Amino acid sequence: MESLEEIKARVEAAVPGAKIEIVPNAAVPAQTSLLLDREHAVAIAKFLRDDPVLQLDHCSNVTGVDWLDRKVTKKVKVKKVVEGVEKEIEEAQEEFFAGYLEAVYHLFSMSSKHGPVIIRMRTPDRATGAHLPSLISIWRSAEFQEREIFDLYGIKFDGHPDLRRILMWDEFEDFPMRKDYREPDDYEYEPTPHDEVLDKAKQHYPLRPQLDGAEKITATDSHG
Amino acid sequence: MTMEFHELEQAPPAMTSRIEGDLMEVSMGPQHPSTHGVFRMNVALEGEVVRKLKPVFGYLHRNHEKIGENTSYLGSMPYTDRLDYFCSMTNNWAYALSVEKLAAIEVPERAEYLRVILAELTRLQNHASLLGFLLSDMGAWGTPLMYAFREREKILDLFESLSGSRMMCDYMRFGGCRVDPGPDWFARAQKIVEAFPRFLDEFEELIVSNEILIARTQGVGKLSAELAISAGITGPMLRASGVNYDLRKVDGYGIYPRFKFRVPLGDHGDCYDRLMIRALEMRETLDILKQAMKEVPAGPIMNPKVKIRAFKPPAGEAYGRIEGPKGELGFYLISDGSANPYRYRVRPPSFINLTVLEDMCLGHTVADVMVILGSVDIVMGEVDR
Numbered sequence: 139m140e141s142l143e144e145i146k147a148r149v150e151a152a153v154p155g156a157k158i159e160i161v162p163n164a165a166v167p168a169q170t171s172l173l174l175d176r177e178h179a180v181a182i183a184k185f186l187r188d189d190p191v192l193q194l195d196h197c198s199n200v201t202g203v204d205w206l207d208r209k210v211t212k213k214v215k216v217k218k219v220v221e222g223v224e225k226e227i228e229e230a231q232e233e234f235f236a237g238y239l240e241a242v243y244h245l246f247s248m249s250s251k252h253g254p255v256i257i258r259m260r261t262p263d264r265a266t267g268a269h270l271p272s273l274i275s276i277w278r279s280a281e282f283q284e285r286e287i288f289d290l291y292g293i294k295f296d297g298h299p300d301l302r303r304i305l306m307w308d309e310f311e312d313f314p315m316r317k318d319y320r321e322p323d324d325y326e327y328e329p330t331p332h333d334e335v336l337d338k339a340k341q342h343y344p345l346r347p348q349l350d351g352a353e354k355i356t357a358t359d360s361h362g
Numbered sequence: 363m364t365m366e367f368h369e370l371e372q373a374p375p376a377m378t379s380r381i382e383g384d385l386m387e388v389s390m391g392p393q394h395p396s397t398h399g400v401f402r403m404n405v406a407l408e409g410e411v412v413r414k415l416k417p418v419f420g421y422l423h424r425n426h427e428k429i430g431e432n433t434s435y436l437g438s439m440p441y442t443d444r445l446d447y448f449c450s451m452t453n454n455w456a457y458a459l460s461v462e463k464l465a466a467i468e469v470p471e472r473a474e475y476l477r478v479i480l481a482e483l484t485r486l487q488n489h490a491s492l493l494g495f496l497l498s499d500m501g502a503w504g505t506p507l508m509y510a511f512r513e514r515e516k517i518l519d520l521f522e523s524l525s526g527s528r529m530m531c532d533y534m535r536f537g538g539c540r541v542d543p544g545p546d547w548f549a550r551a552q553k554i555v556e557a558f559p560r561f562l563d564e565f566e567e568l569i570v571s572n573e574i575l576i577a578r579t580q581g582v583g584k585l586s587a588e589l590a591i592s593a594g595i596t597g598p599m600l601r602a603s604g605v606n607y608d609l610r611k612v613d614g615y616g617i618y619p620r621f622k623f624r625v626p627l628g629d630h631g632d633c634y635d636r637l638m639i640r641a642l643e644m645r646e647t648l649d650i651l652k653q654a655m656k657e658v659p660a661g662p663i664m665n666p667k668v669k670i671r672a673f674k675p676p677a678g679e680a681y682g683r684i685e686g687p688k689g690e691l692g693f694y695l696i697s698d699g700s701a702n703p704y705r706y707r708v709r710p711p712s713f714i715n716l717t718v719l720e721d722m723c724l725g726h727t728v729a730d731v732m733v734i735l736g737s738v739d740i741v742m743g744e745v746d747r
Contacts (some may be wrong), residue, residue, distance in 0.1 A: 164677055165680060166680045169680060169681060171405040197594055198692065198709060210627070244692070248607045254681060277592060278592040279714055280593065280719060314425055314428060315425070
């Protein structure tokens with residue numbers, strides 16, 4: 139199979155405007171992946187599938203990954219004037235990386251029996267911008283797997299015909315696979331209607347101090 | 363070769379002229395005996411004919427992947443047994459293979475042979491019990507299932523004497539296997555492998571030319587090769603549609619390239635083909651087993667360089683996959699260099715094989731839905747995770 143650099147060059151020639159980045163993988167260099175830009179992802183995926191050399195017709199695994207906001211503190215040497223003398227001082231600088239959600243697709247070729255080519259897409263942020271284009275029009279196998287990512291990570295796949303929760307129940311609100319997910323204390327908590335019902339009951343029946351006002355009955359009272 | 367999704371979404375022709383009110387919605391499952399666990403299908407029927415079918419998942423969901431992220435690498439190994447609880451050995455292997463890929467661990471020769479033998483034994487008992495269940499779904503209640511389970515029990519006895527547990531084996535480790543079977547164990551396994559063809563002959567005689575079975579399965583639930591490839595179908599179900607894709611041949615993981623075996627393929631992609639593929643695959647599996655048992659080398663079963671405690675693979679990611687009895691079973695791991703995986707993902711073959719359930723069922727009767735579902739071969743522990 140071609141190297142990823144060759145694939146990248148060919149895709150960028152075939153799909154005008156496409157931006158592809160190679161994401162290194164230190165542990166398994168053979169499984170380095172391509173980061174696609176969201177606008178051209180469907181066109182690139184179509185190219186990868188239909189290209190006579192690549193023929194990546196088998197989209198095996200589709201999955202989400204959650205990357206939180208992170209801060210990296212670096213020690214940087216800075217030149218500063220201290221008490222009239224220029225000195226080199228080490229200073230801690232914080233660099234902020236905004237978090238994002240990621241969808242990873244593992245592609246293989248059933249006709250040419252090679253692979254994997256790994257493609258990934260990233261959302262701009264983890265909240266309102268968590269949208270990615272759906273690749274279901276290219277590979278049908280993304281149908282349930284993208285639904286699963288939507289269910290567990292909360293990435294909305296634009297163009298998916300049936301984007302509903304799949305493993306969690308429909309009324310569930312949070313996204314359990316996110317790294318900052320906290321599970322509720324009680325899944326089955328429902329506000330009980332007791333206070334309301336009691337208020338209504340008070341309006342209906344005359345007060346019965348001997349029963350309702352139990353705190354008024356003291357030891358002396360009961361003994362006459 | 364490939365197909366756009368909107369083409370597949372088109373309703374079957376008979377539906378267009380009908381009034382919507384004619385459809386009756388039926389909820390099949392989750393407690394139906396032939397749903398193999400707790401699985402529900404919302405079916406829209408026109409008379410007895412299926413016009414729409416939406417599977418409903420999640421009754422057995424326990425977020426296996428989240429638990430995997432909060433556990434050490436080794437800690438997830440016994441939990442993989444609970445995915446597809448019929449095939450814990452192959453689940454172990456797939457997970458071990460991915461971690462070995464991630465941390466570049468080598469496996470000793472003897473362990474590789476043991477893995478092949480155990481995986482093929484797992485395939486035997488999985489396929490045998492699937493055939494039993496499928497016949498039982500079709501109304502052949504009891505006898506075929508018990509015949510299959512009799513054979514399965516012999517293999518589970520082997521697993522038990524080796525690992526201590528019939529189904530939850532937890533046998534493989536990163537860089538090898540857990541315990542060494544004695545020569546006595548191989549002799550017993552040999553006996554079972556030698557006796558197995560008798561069961562197969564008998565079973566095939568029961569089913570292959572059975573008139574009722576043919577009427578219930580031939581032409582039912584057809585799956586075209588194009589759709590199967592596009593929908594990521596793998597395993598016997600894909601090969602029944604005529605696509606030659608067996609990871610034991612394609613990836614050649616472990617030591618599979620050393621063995622001679624054939625890959626059976628179907629012609630029509632219907633339920634009958636899916637059923638027969640399993641029967642044929644069992645014969646090939648027996649071939650592999652005979653070859654493997656002959657040449658098991660002596661030696662260690664564990665790579666001594668691997669740290670069992672405080673195992674920390676380097677940062678990076680790896681996707682490893684094997685040909686499980688139900689299809690391509692993959693594990694995708696992202697490591698950040700700590701003792702727990704940052705991301706732990708299971709690619710469940712029986713979940714993805716259900717993608718085309720609706721396409722296969724449309725136009726068939728309700729009774730056929732059970733047969734089609736049975737021929738997919740699902741285990742809910744893996745589907746819902």
